[in-house]
Amino acid sequence: MAETIKVDIWSDIACPWCYIGKRRFEEALAGFAASDASVPVEVEYHSFELAPDTPTDFEGTEVDFLAGHKGMSAERVTQMLDHVTGVASSVGLSYDFDALQHTKTLKAHELLHFAKSQGRQRELKERLLRAYFEEGRHVGRIDDLVALAADVGLDTEAARAALEGGEFADDVQADIDQARGYGINGVPFFVFNSAYGVSGAQESAAFRGVLEQISTGQVGEQD
Template identity: 40%
Template sequence: MGKRRLEDALKQIDHPVEVTYRCFELDPTMGRDIKENIYERLAKKYGMSIAQAKANTQRMVQMAKEVGLDYQMDTLILTNTFDAHRLTMFAKTQGFMKEMTERILRAYFTESKHIGDHVTLTELAVEVGLNREDVAKMLAGDEMADVVRADEQTAKQYGVSGVPFFLINKKYALTGAQPAATFVQALKKVIAEDEITILNSQDGLNCDEDGCEIPKK
C-alpha cells in the first residue's frame, strides 16, 4: 500500500526520482510453513481477540482498495520471506528489481501464494523474465544472502523497526503508508534543497568553454 501511494506521488512530481527497494524482515525467526492464519498471529502478538484482529485487518484492506489494491487477508499464507528477499536482490542484478518486487507483493497479498516456497518463487521469477535454471540454482544455495543481511543491518543502523519505511536522500524518513500528498510534500522539499541558488550579482566575470564574457557597464 505504501509502495502504491509513493508511485501515485511520483506521478505528481516533475523531477526524476530513483527508487531502490531494500530488504527488511518483520520476523526473521518465522518458519517457512506456518499453520496459523494472519488473524491468529496478530491476536497472539498483540494480545487481542480474533474478532479485533479481523476488524483491524479489515481497515487495512479498505485502505488498500482506495489505491486500487485487492488484499485477500482471509487466505493469505504466512511464511518466512528471506528467500523472497534473496530473489528480489537477484532480480536486481538482472535489471528486474521493480518487476520482481511488484510480482511478489501481488502474489502474497492478492493471490494467496506461498512466497516461501521455492517452486512458487521460481514461477514468479520466470513470469517477470528471469531464467528458470538460474533462479532455481540461486534459491537452492545461499546466493544473495549476504546482500539481504547487509540491507537488514543497514536498517538497524537507521533505526527501522517496521514497514513501510521510506528514506529519502539518506536524510529524511517517512514511516507507514503515508498519503500520496505527504510523499509529494516531502519530495518537493528535498528537491528544493538540492537545487543550486545563484547568489552572486550579474557584474562578475563569467567564463565558459568559449571564453569569458566581460560584464557590461
C-alpha cells in the first residue's frame, strides 16, 4: 500500500487540453482526498513546449496559427476550437480564442520553475492558464509575466531577475529531456510514482481510479 503518491504532470501553457485535464484531475484529487482510502498526494508540473518555433509576438489569430502549424483549413480549425471551448465550459472554464495571444511559452515555463523554488508553482500554473485562455493576456513577454507573478504573491524583482538571467532555463530543458526519455510527445501527460503513465485530459473518474489503485498497491508500484 502506497504511503504517498507523487504525480508529475507535463503540460504547456498554450495547450487547451492541459487546462481541461488540470480541472478534471483536480476534481479527482478532491474526491480522492475525501475518501477513506486517501493517502497524501504531491503534484509537480513539468515543462513541455508544443510549438517551440513559435515567435514571442505571433502576428495573427489562434486560427491563423493552428491552420499553419497543423496544415488544416481555417474552417476545420474553427470547428475544432468550438468543440474544445464546449468541453472547457463543461469543467467551468470560459475559453476566449478570439482574444487569445499566441506566443512562445519558454519564459512562462522558466517562471514556473522560479515559482516552484518559492513554493508557489501550482498557484502560478493556474494564473498563467487563466490569463492565456480566459483573459487574452500575453504570457510570453517578461513584463507581462512579472505582472502575473505578482498576482500570486511572488517577488517581482526576483522574478524579473530570474527571467532576464535565464536562471531556470536548464531546469526547463531538463523537463523537456525527461519527457523525451519517457517517450512523451503530447500533453497533458501524467506520471504516477515514476511508474504509471496516463496520457491526455482523461475524465476525472479515470484519474480517481488510478489514484485509488495506487493507494492500495494494485498498480504503479516499483520494486
